[in-house]
Amino acid sequence: MIRFENDYTEGAHRRILERLWETNEEQTSGYGTDEHCEKARAYIRKACDVENADIHFLVGGTQTNTTMIASLLRPHQGVVSAITGHIAVHETGAIEATGHKVLTLPSEDGKIQAEQVKELYDAHWNDTTHEHMVQPGMVYISHPTENGTTYTKSELEALSKECTECGLPLFLDGARLGYGLVSEECDLTLADIARLCDAFYIGGTKVGALFGEAVVIMNDALKKDFRYMIKQKGGLLAKGRLLGIQFETLFEDGLYFEISHHAVEMAMMIRKAFAEKGFSFRYDSATNQQFPILPDDVREELGKKYSFSLWEKVDETHSVVRFCTSWATKKENVEILIEDIQAL
Amino acid sequence: MIRFENDYTEGAHRRILERLWETNEEQTSGYGTDEHCEKARAYIRKACDVENADIHFLVGGTQTNTTMIASLLRPHQGVVSAITGHIAVHETGAIEATGHKVLTLPSEDGKIQAEQVKELYDAHWNDTTHEHMVQPGMVYISHPTENGTTYTKSELEALSKECTECGLPLFLDGARLGYGLVSEECDLTLADIARLCDAFYIGGTKVGALFGEAVVIMNDALKKDFRYMIKQKGGLLAKGRLLGIQFETLFEDGLYFEISHHAVEMAMMIRKAFAEKGFSFRYDSATNQQFPILPDDVREELGKKYSFSLWEKVDETHSVVRFCTSWATKKENVEILIEDIQAL
Amino acid sequence: MIRFENDYTEGAHRRILERLWETNEEQTSGYGTDEHCEKARAYIRKACDVENADIHFLVGGTQTNTTMIASLLRPHQGVVSAITGHIAVHETGAIEATGHKVLTLPSEDGKIQAEQVKELYDAHWNDTTHEHMVQPGMVYISHPTENGTTYTKSELEALSKECTECGLPLFLDGARLGYGLVSEECDLTLADIARLCDAFYIGGTKVGALFGEAVVIMNDALKKDFRYMIKQKGGLLAKGRLLGIQFETLFEDGLYFEISHHAVEMAMMIRKAFAEKGFSFRYDSATNQQFPILPDDVREELGKKYSFSLWEKVDETHSVVRFCTSWATKKENVEILIEDIQAL
Amino acid sequence: MIRFENDYTEGAHRRILERLWETNEEQTSGYGTDEHCEKARAYIRKACDVENADIHFLVGGTQTNTTMIASLLRPHQGVVSAITGHIAVHETGAIEATGHKVLTLPSEDGKIQAEQVKELYDAHWNDTTHEHMVQPGMVYISHPTENGTTYTKSELEALSKECTECGLPLFLDGARLGYGLVSEECDLTLADIARLCDAFYIGGTKVGALFGEAVVIMNDALKKDFRYMIKQKGGLLAKGRLLGIQFETLFEDGLYFEISHHAVEMAMMIRKAFAEKGFSFRYDSATNQQFPILPDDVREELGKKYSFSLWEKVDETHSVVRFCTSWATKKENVEILIEDIQAL
Incomplete structure (x- = not known):
């Protein structure tokens, strides 16, 4: 079985494991106060082209979203999100468990x-009865979205401007940020993200790391006491250096973007194969997730050899499925898949 | 600087890193549903001499305690703990953040x-006003305690019996469980723990793993829907296999206990050196944490070469300090320390 | 200005104030343990034709919903509700503030x-990813709904049966229960409600009392420790007898239903007047809330003399408005309104 | 049985009931936006000698404390309180249920x-590990305390100054505020309280009202969106005018202080009787709660005719009990009690 079911089926990029070996016997202080974390922070600040960002390393995405959102909101406020948003x-x-409603907006593409x-x-x-309703307190977006789509620079600029005018901090979930930034359809850079968001995170788990997400806080008002929040929400890793080492490796020389490129390249090959065969797609994704609409017999046939997700039923005989690539996807496996698609 | 400040200053045991290398390219399903997790569960059940335990792998201790306690209690209930307990x-x-009071009991030794x-x-x-007060809903203990002490079998049996009679589930925090079980003063086995507790966790972070804690749920009534709780509290690692691989390695052939033995042996050497020099100890610990009471000049002198924690001031000129050993502590470093103690 | 804006514009029914006077100097025990509360419980049990219901008195609706729902759900569960439900x-x-998501279902009529x-x-x-989503844990309905509509007996029986099969307790918000039960279109009795719901509350605030809601818990599994929950959520009134006295008065001889009848009769008169004038209605309500669709000039004209709520805009020139009657609505005021409608 | 068990055994002061009668048929807007509430606010501001206080009316003490504290704190912060504090x-x-720890300080007298x-x-x-601990975020005191004691002006000034220096808002629970302010041993005025606290509440439930507490927020930073918080925590009474009418009555001409005086006078008579008979007291209270230490046979004897609370056991044969007076305590009942004390 060749797996395309998600982007966390393998371990970590080889260079990360090597670095964990090399540093294994080093004695460092705990909880993200070590030198590897400091170096990783410096690399990320540079990649974002900023000087004053606060950078924290957490273990996973749900934890990161929860910690950020719970830190930002007052008890009577909620977080605005697409109805398809991961937090929704x-x-x-997890968000409601910290006391806050997710205020959902309709969205066709995420x-x-x-x-x-x-x-x-x-x-x-x-x-006139607004005091009887949850007050919008911040805005959450994901980039790329859960549907593989990406914001354009003008869209994000408009959103950022509106948020500022409404006094709503803008938080971007970048679980797959690399795969978005390298996409051909995305004209945003990491520096744009840093400029336009109050806070965001750079996903590691799905982009080369064993695990780990790097939170970047740009807005000074949101920086205070964030480490308390990480600890309370269970995200302050004792051996914090593990996160530092991974992000150091990913950002010291552009590895993060290099492996993101690979994943997207693989996805585009799969996309092309399905398209050429006449299949249409549920979402117009130029990132590592592809959502072809397949007749059930084709889905069944491919399912014998490949794992992928059933996304939703379209009608009696068709379904949307999701094929995911990642930094770890082997070109040879993609080529086998393409042959099988062509032979359908 | 030689570090004795805590038991998470290094990475992981060599065999764990090797295993991560070997398995790195395997494609597995996520969230703890892979075969490594299954094997690790089987090994742990065997080590506990039980058949029906539910076993889950989480990332860190605070997360584990929070998830377990929040899962167990109804909203008006609190968790009973020593006033020195980690959760208190x-x-x-973190416990209060899930809505529950920690009901503390006085304790001299943890x-x-x-x-x-x-x-x-x-x-x-x-x-008569009990409805106006938080109802005790469960009991939390740590073993060994935050002070390095351990429960005897008769103490734990009495506690377990009392909890059962009161209808209070007993949960044991085993962040340093290995270091307790191998201690000469501890007559408890892992099977005893499994028999006497409703739930407990086996700490990996401080005992050879990069990170990770294995929750063992014995009481059927506490098993339902626990994976939902892990996910909500941010502990469901996408690449769950990383936890499975680590616990598989630690429990397939007794590595967990072997490296625990080493840590405690190193601690006993340090203890002996301080004792022979006439220093007394704040707690009577036979595990990997030692709490000598040092005059301030001695503390300062040793502090030039070794890192260790200031635990508390005793009087104007004396303090309790903590020296920690671990699976990773090098005998050569302990020997240098002992020489320096002897030369005081 | 004659007020039809809601059903809590006046104080309490004359008989309730009289009873408060008569009992004012009595010395009673606190927190709902007095004899007036006991009598009120007995009257309500009789009205529900049940023997074993637990009955508690709380101050307001939001408090009652929150206390009940927080008491019922485990942390990973949510409450199912119409998207128009008061809790949503x-x-x-308030529900999210206790950690729970409201899982909304679409609804045209509430x-x-x-x-x-x-x-x-x-x-x-x-x-297959259900552990990543909030688990449905109970069902909340309101009767009559926020739109003035009522469940038929067969609808409620079907809902109750489905809830039982799914293991989801059914909770009915009866903030306006009286106005629903006496409605011509409602074939449900209080005994039916008690038979078909796991818990519900009988609203007093909007039906003759100064304030107060009577929670009736039918399902034994939901009864345990509910008074702890009331206290924690701030609903355990020190002078609990005030609630007992009010419900005693409302239920000793059918006053609750008598005054409900009056309110609905007044509402039907208003409805008839609008209908005869050719106005249509947003919801088909046979209870004390009426939702005529008015042209903006009519709305403005009536707004000079009467207060009523703007419910929603229909188009550029029409809006839905809400006229509320209550136990306190004076027939003479309704007659003046009708004249003005006829004169439009 | 003559009741001295607490200060909420009767209904409300006669003038309050009269006012409820007089206003019963008035139609007002809901949720505290009516003219009675406005007038009550004006009277209270005048009594506090301030112009810019925000004043809100809630139903009960637990609700008020919870709403205030949850509104003030960020998630990682706790509230500092005497270990005897009502919230502790x-x-x-209730406080933990909103996510916050109560950080207790030892106290002999409350x-x-x-x-x-x-x-x-x-x-x-x-x-150095402060990020692993709950951060103190505000200070809670009660005045008079749960033990009947009162702060002196110099004590409160020192506390207020310290809180300001530490950046910790000071919140005063005035459930029995009247009984403290009129006490002979208290040199504080309501204006002092307003000057020295960031927020406080004036208790109505125990001082003449049917129910109700008036929150006074002095610190501008704490005022924002407080009505959202009241609604969320279930304290926004639909017929808010009921609270307005009560506080209007209590503060329009000094009734609040007049009836407080009566209660304290009654308490001093009881105190004198016990003292003259040679009994000592657990707390040195000059307010409406008296805590004599009684031999068990005396306690039993008095218990046949009077209800009072058992506070705590002192030794095998003695207990502390609590006698409470209130605005409603009848002098004739106190005189009968005194006779019985003298006859012991």
């Missing part, structure tokens, strides 16, 4: 637009 | 006794 | 049907 | 002093 769907109510935020904000404040 | 002191209010639980329980239910 | 819209995230619950339940359990 | 003991974990706050604050910030 796939975190077992993105939300500036006007939607404006409308929701105005609807709240224009309602 | 060093988790930034342990609590059956009679104390009985008294607290009776005091609650005999109070 | 108008309680400032009601949800058995099949919707079945579908949501199946969708959860059939999803 | 008698609110069923009060805490400036130096204790300073020590706790310094201990936190001087600890």
Whole structure:
């Protein structure tokens, strides 16, 4: 069985394991106060083209979202998100468990637009009973989205401007950030993200690391006491250096982007094969997740040799499926898959 | 600087890193559903001499305690703990953040006794205003304790019996479980722990792993839906196999106990050196943490070459300090320390 | 200005104030343990035709919903509700503040049907990633709904049966229960409600009392320690007898239903007047809330003399408004309003 | 049975009931936006000698404490309180249920002093692991305390100064505020309280009202969005005018202080009787709660005719009991009690 079911089927990039070996016997202080973390922070600041960002390393995405959102909001506030957002769907109510409602906006492709935020904000404040409703307190987006789509620079600029005008901090979930930034359809750079968001995270788990997410806090008002929050939410890794070492490796010379490129290249090959065979796609994704619509017999046939996800039923005889590539995807496996697609 | 400040200054045991290398390119399913996790569960069940335990792998101690306690209690209930318990002191209010009070019992050595639980329980239910107070809902102990002490089998049996009679599940925090079980003063086995507790966890972070804690749930009533809780609390690692691989390695042939032995042996050497020099100890610990009481000039002198923790001031000129050993402590470093102690 | 804006514009029914006077100097024990509360419980049990219900008195609706739902759910569970449900819209995230997501179902008229619950339940359990999502843990309905509509006996029986099959306790918010039960279109009795729900509350605030809601818990499994929950959520009134006295008065001889009848009669008069004038209605309500669709000039004209709520805009020139009657609505005021409607 | 068991055994002061009658048919807007609430606010501001205080009316004490504290703290912060504080003991974990730890200070008499706050604050910030501990975020005191004692002006000034220096808002629980302010041993005025606290509440439930507490927020930084918090925590009474009417009555011409005087006068008579008979007292209270230490046979004898609380056992044969007076205590009943004490 060749697995395309998600982007965390393998361990870590070879260079990360090597670095863990090399540093294994070093004695360091705990909880992210070591030199590897410091170096990783410096590399990331440079990659973001900023000087004053606070950077923290956490273990996983749900933990990171929860810690950030719980840190930002007052008890009567909620977080605005696309209805498809990871926090709205796939975190077992982690946000609600910290006391906050997820205020969902409709979305066809996983993105939300500036006007939607404006409308929701105005609807709240224009309602005479607004004190009886959850107050919007921040905006959450993912980039790329759960549907593989990416924001354009002008979309993100508009969203950022609107958030600033409404006094709503903008937080970007970058679980797959690398795969978005290297995509041909994405005109955003890491520096743009840093400039336009109040906080965001750079995903490691799905992009070459064993695990780990790097939170970047740009807005000074959000920086205070964040390490307390990480500890309380269970994300302050004792051997914090493990996170530092991984992000050091990923960012010291561009490895993060290099392996992201590979994943997207593999995805584009798969996309092309399905397209040439006449299949259409549920979402217009130029990143590492592809969502072809397949007749059930084709799905069944491919399912004998490849693992991939059933995304949703389209009609009686067709379904959307998801093929995921990653930094670890082997070109030879993709080529075998393409042959099988062509032979359908 | 030679570090004795805690038991997480190095990476992982060599065999764990080797195994991570060997398995790195394997493609597995996520979230702890892979075969490495299954094997690790089987090894742990065997080590506990049980058949029906539910076993889950989480990343760190605070996360594990929080997930377990939040899963167990109803909203009006609290968790009983020694006033020195990790959950009461060093988790930034993680338990309270899930809505629950920590009901503390006084303790000189980090342990609590059956009679104390009985008294607290009776005091609650005999109070006519008990509905105005937090109801005791479970009991938390650590073994070894934060002070390096261990429960005897008769103490744990009495505690377990009392908890059962009061209907209070007993949960044991085993962040340093290995270092307790191999201690000469501890007559408890892992099977005893499994028999006497409703749930407990076997600490990996401090005992040879990069990170990771194995939760063992014995009581059927506590098993339901625990994976939802792990996910919500941010502990469901995407690449769950990393935890499985580590515990597989630690438990397939007794490595966990072997390296625990080493740590305790190193601690006993340090203990002997301080004792022979006439220093007394704050706690009577036969495990990997030692708490000598040092005059400030001695503390300062040793502090030039070794890192260790200041535990508490005793008087104007004396302090309790903590020296920690671990699976990774090098005998040569301990010998240098001993020489320096002897030369004081 | 004659007020039809809501059903809590006046104080309490005259007989309640009289009873408060008569009992004012009595010395009673606190927190709902007095004899007035006991009598009120007995009257309510009789009205429900049950013997073993647990009955508690709380102060307001949001508090009651929050206490009940937080008491019922485990941390990873959510409460199923119509998207228009009070808990989903108008309680400032009180449910989320206790850690739980509101799982909303679409609804045109404020009601949800058995099949919707079945579908949501199946969708959860059939999803292979269900542990990553909030588990449905109970069902919340309101009767009458926020839109003035009522469940039929067959609808509630189907819903109750489905909930039982899914293991989801059914909780009914009866903030306006009286106005629903006496409605011509409602074939449900209080005894039916008690038979078909696991718990519900009988609203006093909007039906003759100064304040107060009577929670009736039918399902034994939900009864345990509920008073702890009331205290924790701030609902255990020191002078609990105030609640007892009010419900005693409302239920000793049918006053609750008598005054409910009056409110609905007044509402039907208003409804008839609008209908005869050719106005249509947003919801088909036979209870004390009426939702006519008015042209903006009509709305403005009536707004000079009467207060009522703007419910929602329909188009550029029309809006839905809400006229509320209550136990306190004076017939003479309704007659003046009707004249003004006829004169439009 | 003559009741001295607490200060909420009767209904409300006659003038309050009269006012409820007079206003019963008035139609007002809901949720505290009516004119009675506005007038009550004006009277209270005048009594506090301030112009810019925000004033809100809530139903009960636990609700008020919870709403205030949850509004003030960030998630990683706790509230500092005497170990005897109401929030630490008698609110069923309501504070923890909002996610916050109560950081307790030892207290013999229910009060805490400036130096204790300073020590706790310094201990936190001087600890190198402070991020692993709950950060002190505010200070809670009660006045009079649960033990009937009162702060002197110099004590409160010192505490207020220390809190300001530490950046910790000071919140005063005034459930029995009237009984403290009129006490002979208290040199504080309501204006002093307003000047020295960031927020406090004036208790109505125990001082003449049917129910109700008036929150006064002095510190501008704490005012924002407080009504959202009240709604979320279930304290926004639909018929808010009921609270307005009660506080209007209590503060329009000094009734609050007049009836407080009566209660304290009654308490002093009881105190004198016990003292003259040679009984000593557990706390030195000059307010409406008296804590004589009685031999068990005396306690039993008095218990046949009077209800009072058992506070705590002193030794095998003696107990502390509590006698409470209130605005409603009848002088004739006190005189009968005194006779019985004298006849012991």
